Amino acid sequence: MPSNSTRIEADLRQNSKSASQFTRAEVAKHNTEESSWIIINGYVYDITDFAELHPGGEQIIRQYAGTDASETFYDLHRHSVLEKYHPRLCIGKLSDDRQVEITAAEDGSISTVPYAEPAFWRDGWTSPYYTESHKEYRATLRQWLRDNIRSECTELAKSGEYPSIELNKKIGRTGLYAARLGPGPHMKGRNILGIPGEKFDVFHELITHEEWARICGDCAVQDGLGTGLVIGLPPVLLFGKDKIKRKVVKECLDGDKRICLAISEPFAGSDVANIKATATKTEDGKHYIVSGLKKWITNGTFCDYFVTAVRTGGPGIGGISLLLIERSEGLETKHIPTSYGSSAGTAYVVMENVKVPVENLLGSENGGFQCIMANFNHERWLIIALVSSSCRAVTEECFKWAMQRKVFGKPLINQPVVRQKLAAMIGQVEALHCWLESLTHQLHTMPHEQQFFQLGGPIALLKMFATRVSYRVSDDAVQIFGGRGITRTGMGSFIEQFQRSIKYGAILGGSEEVMGDLGVRLASRGFPQDSKL
CATH class of the missing domain: 3.10.120.10 (Cytochrome b5-like heme/steroid binding domain)
Known part of the structure; x- marks a missing residue:
């Protein structure tokens, strides 16, 4: 390297x-x-x-x-x-000077800047969670991303264009879309940058998401590269009929087709039980006719498949079904301009009498809410991993800047207030990652059916904590970089991109307030009756 x-x-x-x-x-x-x-x-x-x-x-x-x-x-x-x-x-x-080895942020190597990497990647540190396989995988993946897609992603960040299907195929054929779904039957026979699919575990997946956050520093581009797949394909894998799975899963994991999750509506965001899009069966029972609106659908602008929540029954959660809808007559998407960029393809989706085969039902009719909930733990854990890694990268940028920037005739790091800001950033980033690793270990060892009941609350609370940390890290980073931290180009570009996108983690996958409430409500249900002050 x-x-x-x-x-x-x-x-x-x-x-x-x-x-x-x-x-x-x-x-x-x-x-x-x-x-x-x-x-x-x-x-x-x-x-x-x-x-x-x-x-x-x-x-x-x-x-x-x-x-x-x-x-x-x-x-x-x-x-x-x-x-x-x-x-x-x-x-x-x-001839009379020795060059100092400079390692740029854009280099594909493991950073030696203090706290720039999780503990296991620091000299002499050990971890109960990782092995040499994980260490080698991070280094190989980071270099692959740098050598193969970073330059194109950087250009996308500047142009705001959607990722090309050629780029999508490059990622898919390397196995990285499969890697972002983590361990499972879809990994059988695959090899992810030297890791056999059967030995690819949830900590390999965690590393994949963490490195994804470092591709180019632009969250819209990162989301444009398969975020719809990561949250949209699992329901097909878990609840789709075999014929559908054989076709759609391969197409999407290989990068030939793109898929997204279409739940939110102008009428309902976190309130999934209130969705209004309808699906009515035809008289012959062979199709559903779908009409309705979806909004803020990540990757929806350029997707081929939409995993869509629809109402097939009465009000509330008991009347919701999940359908796989292929882009076809009656389905139209419009781009929604957002603060973090265009490359994510955030879409407004209009469905007017879209004809969908009944075989495209995922799970049972009126059982869609359970399918949606089964997906939320993974989606929220993914968001936490991306936020955590981004916060760490921002902290590294600030540490480097404080060491090389001179003000009032001395390095910025000599200012006590700057050291205090760095100390606060490091403390929060380390605490966030330790909690993330602990929950990832539970995902690694706990039976899947048990995870739904035992990890939903802790993951929700950690997501709220992660986005709260991101606000504080962003605020301190902008103060350290000053005017550069609010400038889209130059030394502070990464900081500017981060502060422009931090609210996404607090809204997508369930808002902060809903996450906090959910975590405490679930904890209170298991509160021991014999416990008193």
Whole structure:
């Protein structure tokens, strides 16, 4: 796994001109408009012609001609900017200086920044949950994501376009959509980046979700890559008829088709029992005719299949069914502009007399509420994993920035108030992840039928805690980065993207308030009658 410095050294070896060595005194002579050289991290760059094209203005870069501009460069730019211009501008390196190995945030390696990784990935730390298989899987997956899809995802974040079907297929054929569903029959015969499907456990799945949150820092792009599948395909796997499963599961896991979960309506969000979309059987009993509206459907704009909650019976939860509806005549989707971006394909879905075969019923008629509830624990746990990983990545960004940014003549980290903010962020992120690992262990060991009753409350409470943590982490991060933390490009872009999207975790999969209430209500049901103050 080559580091940034290793790649730069390789560039030097390939370019004889760049293999030259200079002393600082030689570089100092090149301080005019006719010949402008600068030093960054031990490498010498000829910016004579580039200065006129410099995005930040000619004079601001020209004033450093003949000097070492490393400190100023890292005050203004990410290391990835240096990598971008290195092949074109580097003419050699210092003969009297040793280069510092720089590991950029965009590098695919495991970070050595304090608290940037979960405990097991730190030197000398152990864990009762993970094995060497998990350690190798995280490193391999992170590198694969970096090498194969990150650049395209970064472009999607800028353009706001939907992920292409080619990108979808690349992910699916690597097995990563199957990985995001976790262990189960669908993993049989698969190999996920070196891990046999039969040995792929829920901690491998946790790592998959955590790394997903690091792809490019843009939540809309991350959601555009299979979030609809992660919450929409499990009901087909669990409750679909064999013929439907054989067709739809393979198509979606391979990336050929896309699927989403269509529950929320303009009339009902967390109040699932109040949905109004209807499904009425035809006289011959072979089809349902579906009419109604769905709103805020992730991936709905570009999906082929919609796992849809409909009313087939009377009011309340006892009249709800779940249908797999294929995009067809009468079903129309419209994009909903949202604050975190367009690439997630958030949709308003209009269904007018859509004809659906009765074989597409998932579970039993009027038994759809149970199917929906069976899916919620996994969906909420997934959201927690994404939020937790994002909070950790934000904390890493802040730690790096505090170490390299200088204010009032000294590093930002020297300010006690900044250290206090970092301490609060680290404490909350570590506590969140420890609770997440504990619940993941229960998912790993507890029988599935028992999980529904025993883990629903704790997962709901943890989801509320996770999103509360994300607010505090985001607030402190923006304060540490200042104006950069509310700017979509540059050093604080990751922070800006995070603070723009944190409310999604607090709403999707059940609102914070509903989660807190649910967790306490379920706990109170099991309260021991003989326990008094």
